[in-house]
Structure formats: structure tokens, C-alpha cells
Amino acid sequence: MLGLPDGTRACLFDLDGVLTDTASVHAAAWKQTFDDFLRSRAEHDGTPFKPFDVKADYGPYVDGKPRLAGTDSFLRSRGIALPEGGPGDAPDADTVYALATRKNELVQEKITTVGVTVYPGSVRYLKAVKEAGLATACVSSSANAAQVLDVAGLTALIDHRVDGVTARERGLPGKPAPDTFLAAAADLNVDRKQAVVFEDALAGVASGKAGGFGFVVGVDRLGQADALREHGADTVVTDLAQLLEEQR
CATH class of the missing domain: 3.30.750 (Transcription Regulator spoIIAA)
Incomplete structure (x- = not known):
């Protein structure tokens, strides 16, 4: 139903460009x-x-x-x-x-x-993920992630957040290093092989690939599908709702 590998337990979403149009x-x-x-x-x-x-x-x-x-x-x-x-x-x-x-x-x-524009397809997908019982995390380089999630009305759909503030407090290197995604999976007590990374940035998909996660979804908002694949995306969509439609 979600277009993800069997055994997936957590979805780790970048914020800007994946869930919201703050990009x-x-x-x-x-x-x-x-x-x-x-x-x-x-x-x-x-x-x-x-x-x-x-x-x-x-x-x-x-x-x-x-x-x-x-x-x-x-x-x-x-x-x-x-x-x-x-x-x-x-x-x-x-x-x-x-x-x-x-x-x-x-x-x-x-x-x-x-204000903040939210991608309707991302909201549909987030709700489907929650209904399926999977854990969710927002993993963003932004120090404004909490504010954006709140303004966008997405806070209730996100179980955990690792953002620019978290990275600074913990001394985590930013993307394309995988450390923020790895921290989110660890905080959720989920093995990296059972976690899926959702990213629209080249640096983001590269971090998902480098982290050895079970699956990396590239979200193509800028017409760079080939580059997303080259940097480590296992599949590329233009909207997260496509992952739901592919399963019909």
C-alpha cells in the first residue's frame, strides 16, 4: 500500500521540499x-x-x-x-x-x-503511514523545523524530529553525512535497514545512501530525477502520493 519494502518500520522525512514547499x-x-x-x-x-x-x-x-x-x-x-x-x-x-x-x-x-505551503500528496502519504502503524520522523537541516511543522499543521503526524538545532546540540555533521538520519532511526529504536529515507535534495539522498538505510525515496521537485538516482535514490517520484497510487 505504501510502496515500501516489506519489513519497513519507520519513515524518515526531510521537511523542505518533501513535506512542505518551504524549499x-x-x-x-x-x-x-x-x-x-x-x-x-x-x-x-x-x-x-x-x-x-x-x-x-x-x-x-x-x-x-x-x-x-x-x-x-x-x-x-x-x-x-x-x-x-x-x-x-x-x-x-x-x-x-x-x-x-x-x-x-x-x-x-x-x-x-x-506562511507555509504543504504538499497535499505528502499529507495523504503521511496519514497513510501513520494508519499503517509506522513510526515517523522529520529529519531536516533547518533550525526552523519545529516552527514550520507547527505552522503547516503537521506536528501531530510526526513522532520525532532531528533538525538543525538537534544537530548543533549533539555535534552531528549535516547532510550529505548520514548522521542526522541515523540519529533519528536510533531515537525511534529502529534498525537502519528497516527505515526509509525520503529526500528531495541531492545531499539528502546521498546521506540516505551513505547511511545504509533500507530504501531511499527521491522526491523530484526540481526536474533532477537522474541526479537523484545517481546520488543514491532507489526510486524517484514527483509526489509522495504516487507511492500510494502505484499500489492500487
């Missing part, structure tokens, strides 16, 4: 943050301004990664190396930490003012 919110926040920085840098250096391209830059460099790692990854793709900095940095400081903080503030503002 578009994050992409818009990244673009605004990077474009402001790149424009200022170009004006200072007298060089052409090349904006952040959501289609070309979002997936490979920032999607699914912790904010600091995503910030540094994109900057290095442009040949820019900034000092990491720290929490005490001024908002306009030219550090990785300051840029990541600006991006997070924009995300929080957009979530509060615009």
Missing part, C-alpha cells in the same frame, strides 16, 4: 541574501554582477545542507573564500556566519508573513 521560501531567501552580497562586492571591485541562479545554484550548492555549509559551498563555487566568523558578527559583516544568519532571518520573516 521555495529557502531558495528565495538564499537568492536575496547572495544577490545583495554579490552586488555589493561587484560594485566595490568594479566587476560584473552575476546573480545567484536558483535553477543552477540552489540544488548543487545549498539545498539540504546546513546553512553555514551551504553558504560556504556557494561562495567557493564563485571563487570567494570568506572567514567563517561567529555568532557575534555584525549583520553586515563579510563572513560566512553573518551571511547565513541574514538568510535565516529572511526565512523566518517569510514563514511568519507568507
Whole structure:
């Protein structure tokens, strides 16, 4: 019924792009943050301004990664190396930490003012998973996961959460390392071979593959089905409801 291997006991869902359309919110926040920085840098250096391209830059460099790692990854793709900095940095400081903080503030503002769009097919699938008696966890790099789940009305469907806050508290490396997914399975007392990872990001499916989980579902929201398979997805769907329909 759920399109999953026999013996599955838990479903580990990424949040942004899998359950909610906050990926578009994050992409818009990244673009605004990077474009402001790149424009200022170009004006200072007298060089052409090349904006952040959501289609070309979002997936490979920032999607699914912790904010600091995503910030540094994109900057290095442009040949820019900034000092990491720290929490005490001024908002306009030219550090990785300051840029990541600006991006997070924009995300929080957009979530509060615009709200969160939930994928209807994901809600259907989540409810079917719960009705089947499987455990559920949200595994997200975002430090705003609890807020997003609450605003989206999904909290009651999620048994456990391992997010950016959890990773920082436990010292867990972010995706594409498998540690956050492994922590979620362990917290649920489920063997990794009996857990399924649901991810839309290339870094996310790579972490599912690296963790040795029983099955990895790639959710293709950006037209990158082939890349999701190459990074470790066992199957790729454009909407989680397809997994229910395939079993009819």
C-alpha cells in the first residue's frame, strides 16, 4: 500500500521540499541574501554582477545542507573564500556566519508573513503511514523545523524530529553525512535497514545512501530525477502520493 519494502518500520522525512514547499521560501531567501552580497562586492571591485541562479545554484550548492555549509559551498563555487566568523558578527559583516544568519532571518520573516505551503500528496502519504502503524520522523537541516511543522499543521503526524538545532546540540555533521538520519532511526529504536529515507535534495539522498538505510525515496521537485538516482535514490517520484497510487 505504501510502496515500501516489506519489513519497513519507520519513515524518515526531510521537511523542505518533501513535506512542505518551504524549499521555495529557502531558495528565495538564499537568492536575496547572495544577490545583495554579490552586488555589493561587484560594485566595490568594479566587476560584473552575476546573480545567484536558483535553477543552477540552489540544488548543487545549498539545498539540504546546513546553512553555514551551504553558504560556504556557494561562495567557493564563485571563487570567494570568506572567514567563517561567529555568532557575534555584525549583520553586515563579510563572513560566512553573518551571511547565513541574514538568510535565516529572511526565512523566518517569510514563514511568519507568507506562511507555509504543504504538499497535499505528502499529507495523504503521511496519514497513510501513520494508519499503517509506522513510526515517523522529520529529519531536516533547518533550525526552523519545529516552527514550520507547527505552522503547516503537521506536528501531530510526526513522532520525532532531528533538525538543525538537534544537530548543533549533539555535534552531528549535516547532510550529505548520514548522521542526522541515523540519529533519528536510533531515537525511534529502529534498525537502519528497516527505515526509509525520503529526500528531495541531492545531499539528502546521498546521506540516505551513505547511511545504509533500507530504501531511499527521491522526491523530484526540481526536474533532477537522474541526479537523484545517481546520488543514491532507489526510486524517484514527483509526489509522495504516487507511492500510494502505484499500489492500487
